[in-house]
Amino acid sequence: MATKTIAGVNINVNEEGYLTDPSEWTREVATEIAKEEGIELTDKHFEVLEFIRNKVMNGEGLTIRGIGKSGIVDAKTFYQLFPGAPLKKATKIAGVPKPVSCI
């Protein structure tokens, strides 16, 4: 475990840069991490991030399907907002653990 200064505050992160304590998350922290990922956050991004945080705090699993059915964005838009690996990027920016795929 390591700490990292994000948006002027010391934040606990793991070796991949995911927050280890979701309560340390703020909008400023999100904006900063997003920048590192090459994403400029809009209101739509924040709506998705809030949805993800709520799901995770409730102990529910995250899937692209679930986000696509959230009523906030469809799967295609989700990919456009967080290009490349949407679930990995969005969770990193939302300050929650990286989802594990278990098959």
Added chain:
Amino acid sequence: MKKLLILGAGTAGTMMANKMRKKLARDEWDITIVDQFKTHYYQPGFLFIPFGLYTKEDVVKPKSDFFPIGVNVIYSSIEKIVANENKVLLADGVVLNYDYLFIATGTRTAPEETPGLKDKLWHKEIFDFYTIEGAVALNKFFKTWQGGELVVNIAELPYKCPVAPLEFVFFADAFFTERGLRDKVKITYVTPLPGAFTKPRATKMLGELLKSKNINIVPDFNVAEVDNDNKKIIDYAGKEVKFDCLVSIPTNMGDALIERSGLGDDMNYVLTDKHTLQAKDHKNIFVIGDAANLPTSKAGSVAHFASEILEENFMCAIEGRPYTASFDGHANCYIETGYGKGTLIDFNYDTEPLPGSFPFPGVGPFGLLKVTRTNHYGKMIFRWLYWHILLKGREMPIDSEMQMAGKKL
């Protein structure tokens, strides 16, 4: 009389009916099992059908061959579970009450979830092999196919028997080599995963195996649609892969019954405690097999290991004792690699597949993460074990809990 009701008479439900009938006194417990179909399919056998290694007759038997005496069997589609009232509604208006319920309704393929998948090329140049119809149609197609781009695509996670698509491409490599067509068939494995499998060591081993067999892999691909006119699959990021023959592992989902009953997640898998196998919020409902949202493989072997845990915990529940068994997510999968050889992985919730020997440390006879002839026999023997031992709920000579002995870290 107390009532135990089992929904679904596939691998898991049939196993539990046999186990519980032996365990529960006939004059105290009434056991009923419900399924919509009369035929039992040996699903692992579907993999062998496209390549002519098994026929349809090798994988079907009447379900009634496997039910013990003293269990009521109802063939009907199940409409809804009303968990708060301890009752189940069947399609024809019949209402069944229960004291305890086992949900074993499995998972099904849902090709309709991907636009263009079940369209004009369906079962003509686009196939699945997770259904008997798909496997048989593909067998017919392969008999006269002269080659081209063979694309195997996994639509979405999770899907049952996660190694089956890999076995499919290994078999395809051997099949077309034996027919002298391999130089005309380009095989591409297109997956939403970042590599051949989920966990590091198995991914590395299986990835190298793909490479050595000249099978291409396209990772991180989440299919958004199938373009039938231009014969290509397109992912959400706009990436495209062309095909002449597409073999799809369609989205897998729990039965719509679970959604109607309000007991499931996004994919209609029942919310289940991963250690006790009890349904979330309902103490008298247990879940077994592919129907559960457990973070482990959806496989017959997992259902088998879980059945021993469920049997023990169910006895605790009805006798008012605390649960004594805890499921560890144990999975054990033989992987066919073609040419009469195979490999084997053994893992659970916390331990990734590791190299070594199984089940006896240093002796085997099976090799973990190794390609051997014995592993292939393991898979072939499995079919016999499945019909004669597993479904009937008899003891298998393997621990339900994963063992570290014999594994190399």
